[in-house]
Amino acid sequence: MKLSVVIVNYNVKYFLEQCLHAALKASKNIDAEIFVVDNNSVDGSCQMVREKFPEIKLIENQHNKGFSMANNQAIYLSKGEYVLLLNPDTIVEEDSFIKCIQFMDEHQEAGGLGVKMIDGKGRFLPESKRGLPTPLVAFYKIFGLSRLFSKSKRFARYHMGHLDKEQTHEVEVLAGAYMFLRKSTLDKVGLLDEDYFMYGEDIDLSYRITQGGYKNYYFADTTIIHYKGESTKKGSINYVKIFYQAMVIFARKHFSKGRADLFSVLINLAIYFRAFLAIVTRFAKSIFLPIVDALVIYGGFLWLLPYWERFKFEPGYYPTRFMNTIVPIYILIWIVNIWMSGGYQKPIKILNIFKGLFWGSITILVFHSLVDESLRFSRALILLGSAWAFVSLLSYRYILSHSKSKRVQFDRNRKKRVILIANEEEASRINQLIDQSNMKINVIGLVQPTESHVAKGFLGNLSQLNEVISIHKIEELIFSANDLPSREIINIMLKLSRLNIEYKIAPPESLSIIGSSSIDTAGELYVVHLNAITKENNQRNKRLLDLMLSLILLVTFPLTCWSVKKKPGFLKNILTILFGTKTWVGFSGNEETKSSLPKIKKGVLSPADKFEHEISEEKKLEIDMIYAKNYSILQDVDIIWHAWKNLGR
Structure with missing residues (x-):
């Protein structure tokens, strides 16, 4: 046998x-x-593999054994x-395997290759070609010198920035996402080191390959897509910690004690440095809009106050404490109410800002009527300040919304403009998936997946894609993966990489359309399994209902317990729901069927409890999906009302 492909999922x-669709084509x-x-x-990964890819050799672990151990399991059998x-979050070209074997x-x-x-x-992706992370190389990477001097042979050694990405080169380290290895080399230098749970094992194995007298190559004649960030959020502190601790294991194993100790110090410095940067960045992002709002509103009062004094009284009528103390209190109340109304959530919703300012103004007016007369100032100024806040906050947000920052994008309910590169049959299937996914998408039309004469019903062919x-x-x-080979899809993406275009790929006979918008994010996943119940406002409303009902039931327990079958279970459910470990209404069905539903807390009741007669597991799943897709708080109330006696379950 020529090739064994190992995918850890x-x-x-x-x-x-x-990934499997593409890999099967490449190994044809x-x-x-x-x-x-x-x-x-x-x-539901294993079930999917068994049903759709019976020819695949599936190994089902009963616990997470980590990347190294899982790969070794298959290598032993290969x-x-x-x-x-x-990696499972990759797509290979149809001739990737053949080209690698030939090389x-x-x-x-x-x-290794x-x-x-x-x-x-x-x-x-610069990690396609890497150098060995010696203490000096790691220092340049950790403190940003490699990014600053991205083409330097010395400073950019970590990603070998001095090497042309369009040329094949000898390199020191291979990327774990695609490691093409000679089996006889593995027999000599050993398999992946199982001391590494995740990350670092590719560096370790690459180093042992070179120490064993072999060479590692970066091969530029084939390209794969790697959806970075699907298994782990690369920007998280947890990722930084796990990754750099793997580097420490590598250093202690392969470097002298002095160099390993130096490396360990650098790594710990990097972890604290990255953690500090992450905290500062997160805090700065979270307070950016509130601080700008506060400055804008305060500036409005500075502008309004002299005009109002001249119009109604005389210049200098209001004491300095009005601007120094009272106005900042007003601003704080408005900002807190905007925050509570969801005005700082992304994308921006005008209604939420309006609600926040409205309730903030009501709060200020109530506060105004209750305080001592010496602290009471003009109600008219409060109303004028509210009007200024509404106009100014929306105006500057509108201006900023034209920037690329997603923090200040308006929720205009505008649908994304999309074209399908597919034949008519697959386009019809993909359109159905889009319709059922409830995503804000406007399919403008079809592009023919060939360069032949444009048929009726298509906007153009592949040669006209730019226009x-x-x-x-x-x-x-x-893209329809059924109508376009992976190689063609990748070539198109490379040609259009300078445009601000997003991409999705629809595998054949799949219930998903997959893509990744950036190097560090999972991007959007258009799936038939809808999850409207997981929207933030639905989750908030559901939790609010749980809390309110549980508090009422706890207070009235001596009376309400008589209407429920299992009284001890009733009290236990009230307490567990108050502490947030359960919900009054969740999904029914077994764990296997629940895998196709969005993740919510375990419920005391389920939508199936509305039915007095016994229903099948298949029917329960159908009912749960309808509940998840079209969730409303009234549904929960209705289910609880119909199944009240089972609240002690």
């Missing part, structure tokens, strides 16, 4: 499905086997001359 079912004319090692996923360790056959000194990787927007995007102001492309 953990709760990324839809990405895995897309090769004597190959594909392993999926699942680390105890709870999203029969291929070459072993490819492949390795021609270069017997090669122990990595390839050119791009993200979900077609941008090159179609420009004329129709397209924001996103959705």
Whole structure:
């Protein structure tokens, strides 16, 4: 056998499905086997593999064994001359495997091979080619010198920035997302080190390959898509800590004691430095709009006050404490009310800002009527200040909304302008998925997935894609993987990478359309399994109902307990719901069927409790999906009313 492909999966079912479609195409004319090692996923990944890909060799772990151990499980069973360790959030070209095999056959000194990787927007991923993270290299990376001097052979050594990404080169470290390895090399240098749970194992193995007398190569003649950030949020402190601690393990294993100690000090400095930066950045982002709002409103009072004094009284009528003390209190009340009304949530909703200012003004007027007369100032100024706040806050937000910052984008209920690159049959199926996903999408039309003469019903063909995007102001492309090979999709993404376009890919016969908008985010996932119940306002309303009902039931327990079957369970449920571990209404059905539903707390009751007769598991799932899709707080009230006697369940 020529090739064994090993994919370790953990709760990324839809990405895995897309990855397997591409991998099977790439191994079509090769004597190959594909392993999926699942680390105890709870999203239905194993069921999907069994049903859709019976030819795949599935290993189901009963707990998360980590990346290294899971890969080793499959490598022990593999029969291929070459072993490819492949991430589930990748898409390979149809000829990726053949090209890699040819290169390795021609270069017997090669122990491992990595390839050119791009993200979900077609941008090159610098970790495609890396250098060994010695203490000095790590220092340049940790403190930003590698980014500042991105082409320097010395400072940009971590990502080997001095090497041309369009040329094949010898490198020191391969990326774990795509490690094409010679099996005989693994037999000599050993498999992945299981001391690494996640991250660092690719650096360790790459180093041992070079120490064993082999070479590692960056291979530029094939490209894969790597949806970065699906398994872990790369910007999180937890990621930084896990990643850099893996570097410490590597240093202690391979460097001298002095260098390892120096490396350890650098790593700990990096963790604290990154944590400090993350806290400062998060805090600055959270207070940016409130501070600007406060300054704008205060500036309005500075402008309004002299005019009002001249119009009604005389200049200098109001004491200095009005501007120094009273107005800041007014501003604080307005900002708190805007925050409580959701006015600082993304995207911006005008109604939420209006509600915040309205209730803030009511609060200020009530406060005005209750305080001592010496602290009472003009009601008219309060109303004028409210009017100024409303006009000014919306005006400057509107101006900022034209920037690229997502923090100040208006929720205009505008639909994203999308074109499908697909034949009519697949386009019809994809349109159904979009309709059922409730996403704000406006499909402008179809682009023919060939360069042949444009047929009726299409906006254009692939050779006219640039013009179609420009004329129709397209924001996103959705590719049909059934009508376009992965290689063609990747080429299009590379050609359009300078445009501000997002991309999604619809695998054949799938209930998902997948894409990633940036290097660090999971992006959007258009899936038939709808989850309107997980919207922030629905979650807030649901929790509010749980709290209010539980408090009422706790106070009236001596009376209400007589209307419920199981009284001890009733009291226990009240307390657990108050503490937030359960909800009054959740989903019914077993864990396997729940995997296709959004994640919510375990419920005392379920939508199925409205029915007096017994219903099947299939019917329960259908009812749960309708409940999740069209959730309202009145549904919960209705279910609780109908199943009141079961509140002690």
